[in-house]
Amino acid sequence: MKKINNALIFLCSLASICFFVRDLNIGANQRFLGDLSMVFVLLIPKIIRKIFKIRITDAMELIYVIFMILAQFLGSVVNLYNNDTTWWYDLFTHFLSGVLTTVLALVIMNWLGVYKEKNKWFNFLFMISFTLMIASLWEFLEFGTDNFLGMNVQHSLETGVRDTMEDMLVAFLGSIIVAVTYLLEGKKGFIKKLVSNLV
DSSP states (O other): HHHHHHHHHHHHHHHHHHHHHHHHHTOOGHHHHHHHHHHHHHHHHHHHHHHHOOOOHHHHHHHHHHHHIIIIIIIISOOOGGGGGTTTTHHHHHHHHHHHHHHHHHHHHHHHHHTTTOOOOHHHHHHHHHHHHHHHHHHHHHHHHHHOOOTTTTHHHHHHHHHHHHHHHHHHHHHHHHHHHHSSSSSTTTHHHHHHHHH
């Protein structure tokens, strides 16, 4: 799995650099940061492993890399977010982020040694709260990008708060689906098996 991760990181980084060269040639200055940041974003799990000595499994890294390719590379670098024919893509990635961060919440609880099977309702609330926190932090980041870099990532000029609220609502929906599945499934359910394979 490590080889797959490294191959995906290498190919996506190479493609991002190619997009940077293209944008440089056509003078698309507002896209430079997104193109180049892709390389750093993909390496974050490896950096965390190296600097903070936190154990991140290859499976978790693969999920992260795939999500970043879908959200950052296809969304921002390839520019599916601003394409009229793929208007749904932004909502799709926020929904997916809700699903993944809910699973990540359980993984973190396992890491910290605070996960208890009998505390299902507490786990449920933690999963939802964690996802909403991540969704809020993301929107804070977009808000900061718009205000400090003069961009319009949140599309507030066209939609007001609609884009931000839709993003948070679909992330919440993704989280609810996973959290309710976790709440209703048995001891050997899909969510629990998935989390045990990621830790």
